Amino acid sequence: MDGIRFTLNGTEVTYGGNATDRLLDVLRDSYHCTSVKCGCKEGECGACAALIDGVLYNSCCVALGAVSGASVVTMEGFRETERFTALEKAFGEFSAVQCGFCIPGMTLAAEALLSKNPHPTEEEIREGLSGNLCRCTGYNAIVNAVANAAREGDGLW
Amino acid sequence: MVNGYAAASLREALEIRASRDVVPYAGGTDLMIENRKGVRYLFLNKVPELKAVAVDDRYVRIGAAVTFTEALACPDVPRLMKEALSRIAAPAIRNAGTFGGNLGNGSAKADTALIEVAADGKVCLASAEGGRVVDVDKFYLGRKKLDLADNELITEILLPKKGLEQYSYEKVGGREALAISRVSFAGVFAAENGKITNIAAAFGAVADTILRYKDIEAMLLGKTVQEAKGLKADYLNAYAQRMTLTRGRVSAEYRKRVCMNLLNGFLTKFGI
Structure with a gap:
């Protein structure tokens, strides 16, 4: 089965895991974007914020399947x-x-x-x-x- | 993708919904907190038919995957709904949360569903076989129980174009941003030729479903404001008798008292 393709801080990536996985966990664990913090895992604290196609989201409340084809920016990209x-x-x-x-x-x-x-x-x-x-x-x-x-x-x- | 289906059109989404065991995913803000194990999501966030706001001769039609932020920016969305939207959570949640998801989650705390019930809104449902339209207050069957078949998707929310100009909306929560409603209230008032034609009152977050009692409302329909004033005590008493509230984060007694105060405030606002 095809992986989930998206752009992460300007680089094209393909994620082979579950579409139901949390963007927060994947950003930290698979792509080592540790600027994305896990504070609450319920959309209340904003520490896991990421920009998806320029729009602010809490990455704990986003499933990987939802970012297919999108551009995701974390502090690792924004700091440039x-x-x-x-x-x-x-x-x-x-x-x-x-x-x-x-x-x-x-x-x-x-x-x-x-x-x-x-x-x-x-x-x-x-x-x-x-x-x-x-x-x-x-x-x-x-x-x-x-x-x-x-x-x-x-x-x- | 593994454990997920991304639909590019409504037709494709309905075919997947009919043939696979999937959980519809719109904004994700409730689903990702639930974090159900072993499920497959049907991603609806890029289905163009669900992303539009349209207006016909009677209704403002809001696509199920329209986000709260998108609706706030849309001139066609009624002011009453915008007032509720602007008080939902914070920007990052409003950027994700959708009308279909808020309704489909089946919670009596859903802030947009409260407005839909008070406004006599309708929900459009579709399956591969066809569609149907259900009154939002009938769509809720019980706590987390909806009149939604396994092969159906919520496609649109319909709000009346006219008649929502005079209203009262109150949300009582623990804090300003990010608050889950403890008690929420929406009332819609209309009068023609001095007679009350609508006095809808809906209560959210206080029981298993959103509460609205049309038979009690009928006490004041067709009356003048002056006549309604005379009936006010009986009317409030009827609500107090009828409302059986559940305990949540706060006690049932507190909730009832707040509900009665908000209802009283609504009447007072319109001279009753």
């Missing part, structure tokens, strides 16, 4: 982009990273938000990040970092 550089700089400047566990998901949620809405209001940023839990920062530093990335990185999104 200029947009990532702008977000990384802002997250650093605003001390938006403490333990770091939520940050790959936060960054991809920020990317998903800014690609639809390059100049979000504070409320829109909070809404865009509302599915990503952070137990360290209290969120304000992250929200400010995203707002700053949008300002400083003007034109990138």
Whole structure:
């Protein structure tokens, strides 16, 4: 039987396992994308976020069969982009990273938000990040970092 | 693919559904949490016939695989439904969750199903042999039990184009984002020539199925707002008598009290 073909961070891959397997597990175990974190396995924490055809999903709630033919991007791919550089700089400047566990998901949620809405209001940023839990920062530093990335990185999104 | 079938058209999906033992997969947000072992999924997320929103002379027709994010961006989707959609979970879940999946999961907590029941919505079902249309409130037979045959798929949700302008929607959950409803309420009100023509009230997440009592609603139909005011105590009492709620994350007593408060708030909002 044919495997499931999709693009992972720009590279074509073929997965030979079950179509019912969790994207989260496959990304980590088969493709070693360990930026994708497992926090809750029920779509509540956003730590496993990935972009599928540019749209933000929780990879714990996606079966492999659903990504057949799609382009999947994790932090391993996104960190090669200029947009990532702008977000990384802002997250650093605003001390938006403490333990770091939520940050790959936060960054991809920020990317998903800014690609639809390059100049979000504070409320829109909070809404865009509302599915990503952070137990360290209290969120304000992250929200400010995203707002700053949008300002400083003007034109990138 | 192993343990999965990807359908490229509705026809293909219905053929697979008829000939194999498959679980329909639309957005995956409920299925992947259940994580049933030994199943095969029929992937419907790329079936074009299920991805469209259309409008006919009476209904807004929402494809079963349309996601909540897509519906929020669609000008044809009624405001009442959008209000419920915007309060479902968070962006990543709304990007995945679908109307067919929300209904097909059979939960009385399904936020879009509540709106469909309150709005007298219908669900279109198809099999390789043909199709049928069922009222959403009749589609729910019991807890996790639906009027859906093994060879059928949900294809569309129908919401009336008119008559949903005046409403009340409330969702009570543990927090703002990502909340599973503890009690949800949708009421739809309409009056013509001073007489009440619709006073639909639906309660979600409080029993095995979404609750709606059309016989109690009938007490106020055809009445003026002033007459309805006079009947309000009897009407509320009829609900209080009828509602038998189950305990969930919160007690049945709490749920009932919240339901009665929300119902009262709905009446008050429209002058009753």
